[in-house]
Amino acid sequence: MSNVFIKTVKQILRGEKRASLKKFLNYIDAVFGKKFKGNHFNNIYFDGNAQDCIDDNQSPLHKIIKEHQGNITDKWEQYLQIYEKIFAPFIIRAKPINILEIGILNGGFLQVLEKFFPKGSKIIGLDIEKKCADLKLGGGGSSIEIIIGDAAQEDFLDKSFKDSKFDIIIDDASHVNRNTIITFEAMFDKLNYGGIYIIEDCHTSYWNNAAGGFQRKGSVIEYFKTLIDALHFYYIHPEITAKIKNAYLKKFNSSIAAIYFYDSVIAVEKYVKDKTLPFRRYIAGQNAPIFRDDCALTINQDTKFEKFFA
Numbered sequence: 037m038s039n040v041f042i043k044t045v046k047q048i049l050r051g052e053k054r055a056s057l058k059k060f061l062n063y064i065d066a067v068f069g070k071k072f073k074g075n076h077f078n079n080i081y082f083d084g085n086a087q088d089c090i091d092d093n094q095s096p097l098h099k100i101i102k103e104h105q106g107n108i109t110d111k112w113e114q115y116l117q118i119y120e121k122i123f124a125p126f127i128i129r130a131k132p133i134n135i136l137e138i139g140i141l142n143g144g145f146l147q148v149l150e151k152f153f154p155k156g157s158k159i160i161g162l163d164i165e166k167k168c169a170d171l172k173l174g175g176g177g178s179s180i181e182i183i184i185g186d187a188a189q190e191d192f193l194d195k196s197f198k199d200s201k202f203d204i205i206i207d208d209a210s211h212v213n214r215n216t217i218i219t220f221e222a223m224f225d226k227l228n229y230g231g232i233y234i235i236e237d238c239h240t241s242y243w244n245n246a247a248g249g250f251q252r253k254g255s256v257i258e259y260f261k262t263l264i265d266a267l268h269f270y271y272i273h274p275e276i277t278a279k280i281k282n283a284y285l286k287k288f289n290s291s292i293a294a295i296y297f298y299d300s301v302i303a304v305e306k307y308v309k310d311k312t313l314p315f316r317r318y319i320a321g322q323n324a325p326i327f328r329d330d331c332a333l334t335i336n337q338d339t340k341f342e343k344f345f346a
């Protein structure tokens with residue numbers, strides 16, 4: 037260890053590690069230097085190298101976060117673009133919405149959400165940390181409310197959100213895999229039709245210290261991979277669905293419209309109403325001069341189909 041240290045010091049003295057040294061000194065300056073006074077940070081970005089694959093840094097959400105002067109919020113850079121995309125339909129509708137963030141810490145993201153969504157939106161933060169109850173976050177015409185409790189306790193969630201419905205739910209809480217799944221199973225029902233449920237930091241799915249692991253049963257990523265089967269429930273051969281424990285697959289088939297996997301973020305979209313039957317096919321037009329046996333479009337005289345268009 038000491039040899040490595042001496043070697044590194046020698047390299048620094050020879051000027052060979054200038055870039056790393058500069059990065060390290062910038063980091064120290066950012067954390068302990070002029071920018072750090074008590075508990076007040078001043079928009080610190082720990083890694084200044086924006087990734088080229090992230091499109092544009094000028095989106096409205098990015099701008100709000102860049103200019104944010106309130107309480108701290110802590111996000112990975114790719115999340116901003118993901119959020120911008122996921123939130124877009126709600127911004128287009130331009131109506132106040134109900135949002136729940138689970139895991140708020142200093143509540144900075146609640147303040148960002150308040151600035152981003154239409155005035156009158158109701159923003160609720162849930163955290164296990166009792167001190168969060170004393171956060172002063174409001175302003176700007178929306179109402180921010182804070183609830184204290186454990187998001188991994190189903191009973192608590194049922195009781196606290198008995199009559200609540202949200203358009204957006206964000207889980208940024210413990211990131212312990214089984215907790216995330218418990219919260220999802222309890223709270224997906226609390227989503228309005230057309231709403232979206234977002235889980236941050238899903239990379240902990242691969243971490244042993246968060247009760248995850250690569251392709252480990254019960255990890256968040258594996259759980260949501262299985263929900264892809266729920267999405268396609270009606271296409272699974274009945275002989276198979278008869279054998280497997282499928283109640284939850286069918287349950288989620290009626291409500292899950294889409295599952296998006298991003299880097300470290302999973303977003304699950306709810307249908308605009310319950311789906312109670314398999315989807316139908318729309319076959320439009322009159323002429324089919326080409327018929328092929330290997331094409332599933334083949335219609336013979338016995339095929340019964342409704343006329344969708346008068």
Ligand SMILES: C[S@@+](CC[C@H](N)C(=O)[O-])C[C@H]1O[C@@H](n2cnc3c(N)ncnc32)[C@H](O)[C@@H]1O
Binds near residue numbers: 140
């Ligand atoms: C990563 S921080 C949240 C950061 C915040 N969302 C932001 O954008 O800055 C995680 C928070 O989740 C809370 N938390 C952890 N376990 C929880 C649980 N079981 N129920 C509710 N909150 C929990 C912690 O107290 C902490 O405040």
